[in-house]
Amino acid sequence: MKRKLILENGAVFHGEGIGSERETVGEVVFNTGMTGYQEILSDPSYCDQLVTLTYPLIGNYGINRDDFETMHPSAGGLIIKEAASHPSNFRSIGTLSEWLKEKDIPGLCGIDTRRLTKMIRTAGTLRGRLCTEEVDEEEAVRELQQWIDSRDQVSRVSTKNAYHAPGNGKRVVLMDYGAKHGITRNLLSRGCDVFVLPYNATAKEVLALNPDGVMLSNGPGDPEDVPEAVKTLRSLVGEVPVFGICLGHQLLSLACGATSSKLKFGHRGGNHPVKQVKTGRVDITSQNHGYTVDRDSLMGTDLVLTHVNVNDGTVEGVEHREYPAFSVQYHPEACPGPSDANDLFDQFVRLMNRYEKVPTRI
């Protein structure tokens, strides 16, 4: 079925529909990874976004049972050059198009994704509408320009109920702002006893679990839209070791007095070089974010810049001067992407060991 993508700048891309036939509007973003479409589409950080993948052939290894980052994908849509119709992989249980249909995610294929990506790089992230050929383009552009982005993504993707993933090591509370499974997987593989709490859990609720550390997850949207999380973190910093990833990093930074802003077109892909300020070590990292902590705003806070992006100098990591709290903008859990930075989870465990609290548990 013919479908098209209308952008707020008036550009129109005509292609073929795949997946759900539902219409959708969202921010169009691009990811430059060559693989990992299953993890990307199931990562809650992409909630509502129309994701275009710059790699031209997508779906060639199908969909498997192991690589979901959440079981309830919330990505707004997928935009690609070519959808493989005959996937081949020993783990494959179906095609990408079937899965998109099953999860009600609309897609568009057969468009020039390089042209679209260049457009976003020049204009900045654009809103788009994925719809049928009949839709009036001028009217759609007017509507897109007046579109008000929703600001409740974190509350939509976060768990509604607390749950427990048992282990016999350090007790970690994972704040679920839209967490990828990869974070829990990494904590469990280090023996951690993980309690996952909803995004709006209070500091009192967190501390009642008597944790050795608190992990702040990734998640969708603008960090300024989650003031309740910032308030909780203000009370937690200094009480218990904290490690934040991506949205978790941004929220920790806001809680410590820094500010954030939106990047022109974000960082999404598997080859973003990040330099550790102290040692000069460069990790190739997995990234997926549209906002950044303002580097200048760190001055006057108790946060120290620990990591910078080699491409554009933006903040990639901070640590607290006084308290056991650190965070990174990128994804040490990878999935998709390289795992150069996976040792940050070990660093978190070491931090919890160092700050061993007086045992109150029996």
Ligand SMILES: NC(=O)CC[C@H](N)C(=O)O
């Ligand atoms: N992956 C994430 O946690 C993304 C954080 C935030 N939603 C951003 O786009 O900057």
